[in-house]
Amino acid sequence: MAPAHSIAQKTSAGAAPGEAAPAEDNRYIIGPGDTLQVFIWRNPELSTTVPVRPDGKISTPLVEDMIAVGKTPSQLARDIEGVLGEYVRSPQVNIIVTQAVSTFSQVKVIGQVATPQSLPYREGMTVLDAVLAVGGLGPFAAGNRAKIVRMEAGGQQEIRVKLDDLVNRGAMKYNLALRPGDVLVVPESFF
Incomplete structure (x- = not known):
């Protein structure tokens, strides 16, 4: 039987120590x-x-x-x-x-992609899923300067994503999870 203090002790996220905290962000x-x-x-x-x-x-x-x-x-x-x-x-x-049709349940992909658009968010959606859904990077995309713009309680957060490395070199460490309401911005390259 587990000691009483380990059962009563909870983390701020509501999970007991050793348990995975609920994914409240998603x-x-x-x-x-x-x-x-x-x-x-x-x-x-x-x-x-x-x-x-x-x-x-x-x-x-x-x-x-x-x-x-x-x-x-x-x-x-x-x-x-x-x-x-x-x-x-x-x-x-x-x-x-x-x-689910509200803007809270969408991910927007804008900038230098084949077809910029809003996509319906689904559980487990990643950057690669979004890029493939919009037809890939455009010919003038600066994929390694892409970013995810995320609104949070503290304001706007920008997360850098190297899409060119992800799409063309298979660098899966850049295949970040998306959240509802995220905007994936792919800028144009400098000549």
């Missing part, structure tokens, strides 16, 4: 335009599928104008449970994002 954040399935266990008449309105709110039976933008599906489920608790005994709510 948690999905709900945005405007997303479509959500709101499932209330044992209450099918309250379960529904709703869009997130441009004002960032959703409305479901018994819950009007709940702010959804900026929350994870789990956070939104807990908030809905709090409101439904007035009407339903011990509500259990699950939120499933059925259509």
Whole structure:
């Protein structure tokens, strides 16, 4: 049996020592335009599928104008449970994002690539996945001066990526993981 102090001791991320901390940075954040399935266990008449309105709110039976933008599906489920608790005994709510279309769920690739565009983010997406999806580097790309622009709570962060080494030389150490909302910028080379 494990000593009591090792069970009670938790890291700030919520994982016990020796366990992997949850990947909070990659948690999905709900945005405007997303479509959500709101499932209330044992209450099918309250379960529904709703869009997130441009004002960032959703409305479901018994819950009007709940702010959804900026929350994870789990956070939104807990908030809905709090409101439904007035009407339903011990509500259990699950939120499933059925259509992710908000800018929070996209990765943008701009600059000297074959077809600059926004790509739908998916779990495990890397720089190489994004570059291949946009058709590769353009003929005038300065791939080794590329960068990922990432918005975080403390502001904007820039991460250098040597795309030319990654794509043309197979240097996989530059195949960095992307996050929803990232912008991959590929500048033009100097002549």
